[in-house]
Amino acid sequence: MSEDEDSLMHGVVAPRRPELTYGEITAVGVRTLMEAVDANYSSTFFDLGSGFGRAVLQVALETLVAASVGIELDEHRNDVAQSVQRRLNNMATNVMSPEDAARVANCVRFVHGDLLHADCSLATIIYFPSLLFGEQLMDAASRKFDGLPNVRWVMSLKMLPRYRTFTLRGSVQVEMTWSQCPVYLYERLPYFPLCRNMARFDCFVS
Numbered sequence: 661m662s663e664d665e666d667s668l669m670h671g672v673v674a675p676r677r678p679e680l681t682y683g684e685i686t687a688v689g690v691r692t693l694m695e696a697v698d699a700n701y702s703s704t705f706f707d708l709g710s711g712f713g714r715a716v717l718q719v720a721l722e723t724l725v726a727a728s729v730g731i732e733l734d735e736h737r738n739d740v741a742q743s744v745q746r747r748l749n750n751m752a753t754n755v756m757s758p759e760d761a762a763r764v765a766n767c768v769r770f771v772h773g774d775l776l777h778a779d780c781s782l783a784t785i786i787y788f789p790s791l792l793f794g795e796q797l798m799d800a801a802s803r804k805f806d807g808l809p810n811v812r813w814v815m816s817l818k819m820l821p822r823y824r825t826f827t828l829r830g831s832v833q834v835e836m837t838w839s840q841c842p843v844y845l846y847e848r849l850p851y852f853p854l855c856r857n858m859a860r861f862d863c864f865v866s
């Protein structure tokens with residue numbers, strides 16, 4: 661790993677675009693979140709702003725999720741995530757059963773792109789590391805989440821500015837590389853998708 665990569669992985673660098681500033685959720689933090697939303701074999705986890713991909717890989721390794729997907733705008737970070745994934749796949753059969761190695765290999769996907777344009781239609785659990793995301797991105801992403809058919813949970817570092825098909829269940833303190841941080845847990849309303857259809861008629865939903 662280059663010195664640059666190392667400082668990006670472990671410290672917070674403040675580039676001109678604050679949304680690209682880097683910090684990570686720790687391994688303990690990922691476990692806290694996965695327990696809070698009861699990730700299981702029917703879950704598909706999406707990290708929207710997956711950086712170097714640690715959380716995506718950890719979720720694939722430590723839970724039984726059907727898919728663990730990272731979407732990352734920064735090409736270099738996404739390239740690093742993909743190369744770690746290749747290394748993991750190559751060594752997996754040395755440390756786990758062939759079945760588990762195949763499951764992990766098939767489960768992980770890293771996509772270079774903008775979370776607003778990425779196909780997230782299969783997501784059931786979204787991690788949205790939004791602490792430094794600007795107003796426009798927060799607003800557009802919140803609208804997008806409301807329209808995603810399969811999402812049960814959105815876990816966001818900042819409160820969503822708008823939501824119609826979720827309810828705020830609360831927050832959990834989660835360990836990040838820079839400090840403990842509240843993560844807001846939004847759960848899909850139990851009567852979704854009925855509420856989504858009604859939301860088309862603005863008179864029903866404020």
Ligand SMILES: C[S@@+](CC[C@H](N)C(=O)[O-])C[C@H]1O[C@@H](n2cnc3c(N)ncnc32)[C@H](O)[C@@H]1O
Binds near residue numbers: 713
């Ligand atoms: C704070 S880091 C989080 C990394 C990782 N998810 C974690 O929690 O350990 C946020 C990441 O979001 C990425 N990002 C910012 N805007 C984005 C966008 N519109 N689409 C995809 N990724 C974005 C940044 O490049 C950065 O790598």
